[in-house]
Amino acid sequence: MSGTSEIKALQEGERELLLAIRESDFGRNLLAGLSRSPRSIAPKFFYDATGSALFDRICELPEYYPTRTELDILHSNASQIAEQMGAHANIIEFGAGSLEKIRVLLDAFPPDRAPDRFIPVDISAEHLEDSAQSLRSAYPCLEVLPIAGDYMKPEQLVDIEEMGGRKVGFFSGSTIGNFTPNETTAFLRRAQKMLAGGGLLVGVDLVKDAQTLHQAYNDSEGVTAAFNLNLLVRANAELQADFDPDGFMHQAFYNEPMQRVEMHLVSLRRQTVRVAGYNFRFEEGDTIHTENSHKFTVEGFREIAAAAGFRPGPVWTDDAGLFSIHWLESPSATPVPR
Template sequence: MPNTARPIPAPATGSAFASDLAAGLSSRPKRLAPKYFYDAAGSALFEDITALPEYYPTRTEMQILRERAGEIGALVPQDAVLVEFGSGSSAKVRLLLEEMPQLAAYVPVDISGDFLEEAAQALRAEVPGLPVLPVAADFTQAFDLPQDVRDLPRIGFFPGSTIGNFDPDAARDFLGNALHTLGPGSRLIVGVDLVKDPRLLNAAYNDAAGVTARFNLNLLTRANRELGTDFDPDAFAHRAFFNAPSSRIEMHLVSRSPQAIHLGGRTFPFAAGESLHTESSYKYTPASFAALARSAGWTPEALWTDRDRLFSVHVLRA
């Protein structure tokens, strides 16, 4: 199911979706990147998920950010630029801006250009003295910051445990790219979901109202609409579970019976019980995430958790 807050955004073109889906249906086991969850319907379902009683990550991270906003704000240099990777609606950064009067600019980065500009316009109205300079880009790849802020000190913001949607090697790559983007002397604030009782994890991804199941199955509806596939969503079942050896939640769509899916003139068979792996959400201990950060060139500087140690916010220093 979705990661612990800010989803990895959808691609700009259907052709990338088609090629990735064909490759994923050809792989063993079958898989697809979770960024394809987030069409309009998927994004709305994700927002519903964040409000579910079982889904602790969003409210827990926001609680930490509210409580620690002053300490986080004190880390920001004078005339710094705050760069948010995968900003979405910029909801969480609003918890911090009041404690960051020294900011020279805020740069939200997201792949969805239209949505990004709408969010930027709303934030400009709320904080009229703060320059908001959106960058439409895939934050998992290298991108250029606006010319006006390239000489300013930088602090990065990556909430939501979106880092958990990357496998460890890809997470290391992301952290390395972020270090390159932010540069020497910078800091990066990262939200990270923690290892905990598997019953809490499994409940968060198998809510009683079935919203996460609808979110997962919407991927098939999107493929039918945008790519002309012939998935029958009723022929697949949502399955999510904690894989303890890999320290990750896995989310799958499991074929209820033998069937075949057609895409671009090709046929992709499913056996009964065969699954399409749609997401992994890695969970860390404070020590394991610190080790990952160090391997990418960062130095852990601060760590905050909620009282129950469900979630963590890390500050990394370049």
């Protein structure tokens, strides 16, 4: 091959790579998010292997109350929750993560009522497989069937929709607070249909004072900042981007009128960033909106669930009223025995 032919082949290969990057889920979403005003990106893209590990660290921080509070509620009410979930259920955990919380519930089932299957769904394939293997070792009689995918995409959950038996969803951590109101409604409506005859157990963070929320999302160790900034590191690794993480700053604050914590990446200077062959200009102070974490009242969330077709059932909270766990019954024309 001549030198000219080698250059042409290299250029063609580079074009094909750029096209593949632009058509990837992360690539499409980041390019679209950087092209709009204000700039934003969905928080699901935090969760590569590094981001998932950082989030596990966040959950252990003293300032981050949601995880330990939800775990305390689960421990205190596990038997009642297991009774609601019913015998021999297929448990589907959306956004499964480390699978720590499901162990609390699995331990609460009497042997003759133990779940038949556990199906964890998570976007981080590597992290999911490691967690699923650990769960198999701890519960050898439980069939564990992980699905590496996006639970917001119905086409990736076809196997679950076609599965027989009683189906019960588990959606912990108040991840539902990351959705827009329209996404919340859409997710709950799809879940109600998928889980008909069973139900959904969902963790919901509650409205509270701004200082508690500020500390939870601006920890003293800087782990949440590293988690936020890792989005740029991931873009550099996967999307031929040249973000300088030192050129951006983590910002999180409580937007009280909207009842949500917002996370942003703030440009510290005027700079141009290249992503998948496209240039994006940032002025000092320009931001990328990376996450919303909506907070709810108990009654407000029950109304949202009822509007999506669920029958709101028991609600469990901590003594301080920081967090809540809701059981939502999903009616069907032909009830499934519990």
